[in-house]
Amino acid sequence: MSELRIGLIGYGEVGRIFTAGLRDKAAWTGAWDLKFADPAARDDALAHAAAAGVVACESAAALCAQADLVISAVTASNTLAVAEAAAPHIRPGSVFLDLNSASPGTKQKAAALIGAAGAHYVEAGVMTSVPPYGIRVPMLLGGAHAARLLPVLRDLGLDAKVASEQLGxxxxxxxxxxxxxxxxxxxxxxxxxTARHYGVEDAMIATLQETFPGIDWTRQGAYFFSRVAQHGKRRAEEMREVANTVREAGFEPFMAAAIAQKHDWMAAQARAGHFAGLDQNPPWQGYADRLLAARGSAANDDQA
Incomplete structure (x- = not known):
């Protein structure tokens, strides 16, 4: 077991997966999440942490006081806010690993805050969905301290490699x-x-299969529908950071902005309960039929 003391800021899907994967490899594993202070959400979150053997810290300050390695795993829109909350309390010489999906400009602002406090900021680009891989999810590291952190993360079982010493x-x-x-x-x-509406889904998917035979379009479609239905809000936030990335490159983010809007729309359908009662792993047609049935509802009108 490593003597490292690891704290996760963010105890959502990614935070829970990482604490579960790192708990037995570290001397101490703690977490902080805004849900811990939310009367409507705290009971479930705290119960989960207790059952998982994770110390639920009372604040970001309390977590930073304990941790040698602080891992930020929150939604994209909160990337900078977490760095702002951690910077006054993070211990000099400790490491802040930022897993969040944010633009290079946002990461550079976060790095400046952490660096000014005497701690070491390392960005991470998590390169695919976390759940199938757990802590072995492929990630790219960046920044001046990335190379020194790399062997530590590999010893913990992470699949990381350094992309560049240049942050961003x-x-x-x-x-x-x-x-x-x-x-x-x-x-x-x-x-x-739309193909389901017109009754042409079989013919349409057959043409996709012919053009791109390496992809199972029916199976992949089901996976895409389910992931966006479950995580559309988080994905939309990420796409707004993607739009910032495109703007930082000097281009208008036409596509990124539209993608964010579509994910937001799907999240609204889920919040409205349109997918309630579907089987655990439904075919994509189950989601599509619910969307077609919901046409004209308030959620569709608001987000279309």
Whole structure:
């Protein structure tokens, strides 16, 4: 077991997966999440942490006081806010590993805050969905301290490699990939549901299969629908950071902005309960039929 003391800021899906994977490899594993202070959400969150053997800290300050390695795993829109909250309390010489999907400019601002406090900032670009891989999810590291952190993370079981000593390269790689991946998700939602309306889904998917035979378009479609239905809000936040990345490059983010809107729309459908009662792993047609049935509802009107 490592003598490292690891604290996760963010105890959502990614935070829970990482604490579970790191708990037995570290001398101490703690977490802080805004849900811990929310009367409506705290009971479930604290119970989960207790059952998982994770110390639920009372604040970001309390976590930073204990941790040698602080890992930020929150939604994209909170990336800078977490750095701002941690910077006054993080211990000099400790490491702040930023897993969040944010633009190079956002990561550079976060790094400046952490660096000014005497701690070491390392960005990470998480290059695919975390759940299938756990802490072995492929990630790119960036920044002046990335190379020194790399062997530590590998000893903990993480699949990391250094992208660049230049801060922002790892994030730019992740963000540009997201244009493609989240864009493909948005395209599948729109294409498949519209094809279902016209009754041409079988013929349409057959042509995709012929053009791109390496992809199982029926199976992939089901996965895309389910992931966006579950995590559309988080994905939309990421795409707004992708849009910032495109702007920072000097271009208008037409596609990234539209993708964010589509993911937001799908999240609204989920919040409205349109997918309630579906089987655990439904085919994509189950989601599409619910979307078609919900046409004209308030959620559709608000987000269309």
């Amino acid at each position: 390269i790892a994030s730019a790689t992740k963000m540009c990939r997201s244009v493609m991946i989240k864009g493909l998700e948005a395209l599948v939602l729109e294409s498949y549901t």
